[in-house]
Amino acid sequence: MLDVDDFWALVEGSATVTVQPDERLAWLTDRLAERPLAEVLDFAARLDEARGRADTWRLWAAALRICGGLCSDDGFHYFQAWLVGLGRETFDRVVADPDALADVPQVRRLAGRPVRDWADDEWPDWECLDYVADEAYERITRVHEGLDEALEARGLERSLIPDPQDEEWDLTDPVEFARRCPRLAELFPVPRR
Template identity: 30%
Template sequence: MNQTEFWQLIDATHQAAVGSLDSQETKLIEALAQHSLDDIVDFERLFRQYILAADDFGIIAAQKIIQGWVSDDSYLYSRCWLISQGEQVFFEALRNPDALAELAATQGNTDFEPLLYVADKAFAVLTGMEEDESFPRNIAYEQGLDYDGSTETKDEDWTEEQLPALLPRLWSKFN
């Protein structure tokens, strides 16, 4: 699986789920289970690369405004949600996190923890195996794709007083 195929899966399941994260999770697992084991592992690798690409102080600031708080877990889950919104939204948010203002205001839930497990679940469906070291998450981790503090957050840190000027559209929607 390459980047184009990854985003095609995300975009197609996002569109088919019509805003339901539960439905998107189910559709992704079903779609991935139709691919080869190597493709499922590639999906996990790409997913983790995008999680790391979104490790940015601007994305943290957006989450702080949208949810009112940030923790390590909530930050990870919000990046999952960002990926689930599709290629165009993802890359636009990386360029300009303030672009999330309208979308986040209509979504309600901007956490999507279950996206962390879709490759492993698809792998289990396809193989009938219980999770072990051969599962996509473990393979990607062994290859250095660890999203739990393994990289340095990009861009410049901010203070809460800077948020209204940093992301004015988000600030006006959520404050």
Template identity: 30%
Template sequence: METLLIYQVGSSNKFWKINQTGNSYVVTYGKVGTVGAVKTKTFDSEEECRKEADKLIRSKMKKGYVIAESNNLVLKDSTMTETLFWELIDKCKEKGDDSDEQMEWLVYQLSKRPVKDIVMFDYIFNTYYLKSYTSDLWAAAYITMGGCSDDCFDYFRAFLLYLGKEAYETAIKDPESLLPYLKLIEEQEEVPQLEELLSVACEAYEEKTGQDFEEYQDLYDKLTNEPFNQPEIEFDWDEDDEEGLKKKFPLLWEAFGETPIEY
């Protein structure tokens, strides 16, 4: 159930929308033409949720809100686009001397935006992040670091997105294209992992609202309606088969096979 109301009296030009799914609802409200703010609430039953939603709708209509004829031009879904997502990723690398300062800058920038933009940034990130969950990239990470656990591969893929769209897309097709970036990381005595990037959206949400991870995750699930499901991988390499790994990625093996970047 979704109901969109508007209030246009004098200088006021506001909207209020409620969307009920099962035993929870999402309320979006603000000035017409904007993304608006978001609130959610979950109940013990669908019936209880529907009663509360109906009560809120009646209350708003008593105050002068009327049903909107169309969603068009009333509210924006989000101003966070894929282009803006990659621009923020690129800009953060220029802000600070190390990744900690850069992630702090990114969290701050996101925290100044509407909650919907924070969620959409995370949604775009997760879309690309899931695409990088491949056998080839795991093999590349394994060779580079002389081993790669599940968590290590998660952080490696975050590092991959941090490199930017062009490097990311090229690496998906050819993991050996990462060699220049990996050599630079080695020279800096760092490791190709960026765990902090995984949580910037949640941290931005906490900074903006004061609410915690569980509340953010609940909002993310409700707004995107797409739970984070990691795909299955069919490995085409064996960690005990050094010759197979050497043949698979000879350039990476030559650079790191005998002297991996330790993590």
């Protein structure tokens, strides 16, 4: 069984090898493919559980503000994976208080810069983390796209899009955002028209 601690150890272990997202993904896939198949399914389940914890309107508003208004359903889904990639301590702190993103070095580096000037690897998204368990599953079983069916046999279904269950509010309201995330509002002010 791959429990929550094992999940975070793998994610954080990838960051000790390299900071390059693609290299981290390759390392994670290789390590996961060396484990029993049940642990590959567990990894997918742990990632989905982490995403569920980060699936809030307040965190989506923070992502939207950081990304200059460019944070669709898919974008927020990838933002959640990026947040997982920052490691357990940062993830827990930000899930508890999205305004804590103002302390994250990767976020601070983006402040004051137009999104058009960001390099691809600076964007706060890590879409390909979703594919690590799929690729490890395929390596072990030689079955293409079989992970979801295996998870369903366990009674699990991965989330494919965000579905926050907390109170919805107008994420684009600058006054409300400043009330909920004052430090991020200061770092990423709304452009004057």
